[in-house]
Amino acid sequence: MTSRNNNRDDLRGKPRVESEVGPLGMGHAPAKDPLKQFTGMVLANGLTMEVITLVLALLALRMLYNGELWTTTTIALVGAWLAFHVIMFAFIKKPWALAVIFAGQIVGAAMGIFIHWSVLAVAIIFAMLWGLALYLRSIIVERMRRGYLTTQHLDAPN
Template structure:
């Protein structure tokens, strides 16, 4: 059995951690919060594909426009964003998405508007990384709503 398919080893307190990223694994009775976060990340990548795809014809016509090579680079990065949306459940999917953000920021060379949009999306990714860290911390502490024994959005009954 390969290391990627082995079950995570439980800690002394019963918690388990998976992968090189050390993210906690939810117990079987708890909904997987990582599934929702991966969905948000994939959705953001699809949104980036749409935004950059729609922005290209506009910046092509603005001022000096965009060179053919610049157009191809930004179009390729946009398509790669779409493809990256489909690999977010892989352990390396997040790193692919972050590398694409760096590439889009570097597109300041192609056109400042494209680089600015890359910075805006990088800020969104920064917030998602903050949320990811916060969810991991809450899971480790046992403070997620599902871990507390009551449904999300419903306070515990006394």
């Protein structure tokens, strides 16, 4: 059982190739979990920024064109998109949360096409943010898998 664990990747279950391992070896589990820090720092702050932006977008839609955009449909769609982001705070620690939030941006962009270009712009800007977050998370996972994180090579606390 021990030899099997030494030859398998803990994160993805793929066989490890020695050329992919960092120069210091695999090391041990990181002293501080970078994925927890990523969740707290990037996901929580990004969701907070987006919720604030959507609240302000609702207020802006009320003022544009003397209130012509302030319809029940607009309020319901943008309000549902806002509620989706607030609900995602409850699931922020799940590994699938980032992908779901990114998919929510695609839905928001589709709504923006029909509501107003400013809603589309908000969706595109935050889609870029969540796309970058997906990319950065994949880099962190890959570096952990290969043993490239500094905290994987610190002496274990006694």
